[in-house]
Amino acid sequence: QLQLQESGPGLVKPSETLSLTCTVSGGSITTTSYYWGWFRQPPGKGLEWIGSIYYSVGTYYNPSLKSRVSISEDTSKNEISLNLTSVTAADTAVYYCAREGAITAAADYWGQGTLVTVSP
C-alpha cells in the first residue's frame, strides 16, 4: 500500500525558507506513470497546487509561486522535497504531498498533511 508522509518544521520565521520532505513508501518515485506534487491549504481556505515533479523529466510550478519554489527528488531515499523561500504569514497552511496520474493529473494518494505556521 502506497504511503506518503510529510515532515519538517512546524514553525518558520518570516523571510526564511520553508523546507519540507515527503517520504514515499510502498512504491517508487522513479515511476514515469505518476507525478509527485505539493499542495497547500491555508486555514479555512481551499486547495492550492504548489508544484509537481516528474521523474527524469522536470518540474512544474504554480506561476504565482514560481519565483520562490523549488521541488527536488532524492531517489536514494525515495523522497520529494519542497523549498519555499522568503515566506510570509500568507504561506501559513497545511502542506500536503500527493501522487498524481501522469495523464489524468488526479491525485490518488495523499500524505496526512503538515501544518506550517509562519510567525516571528
Next chain:
Amino acid sequence: QSVLTQPPSVSAAPGQKVTISCSGSSSNIGNNYVSWYQQLPGTAPKLLIYENNKRPSGLPDRFSGSKSGTSATLGITGLQTGDEAYYYCGTWDSSLRAARVFGGGTKLTVL
C-alpha cells in the same frame, strides 16, 4: 479567486440526491480531465472521481461525475450524514503550463 467556479454550499436531506457544479473554460475543463475530491474535517483530500467520470476501486457508485463542454458535475445519491464535507473539483490548465487548478470548494450539508 479560484480558476474553477463552484457554489460555496449545497444542502439536502439524508437519502436525497445532490449535484455540485464546477465551471471553467476551454483551457482547463474544456480540454482536460476533471477530478473530484472529498475533504472531511481535519483530513487530507480523498479522490472521488478521475477522468471526468471514473471511480477509484472501492468507492460506492453513489458518487458519479460528468463533464459537458467547460463544466463538470459531481452527483451524490442516497445522501448520508457521513457525506457532509467539502468537495473540490480539479483539472489541468493548458494556458498555465500544465498548472493544476481547483475550484474554491463546496460545503455539503446533510440536513
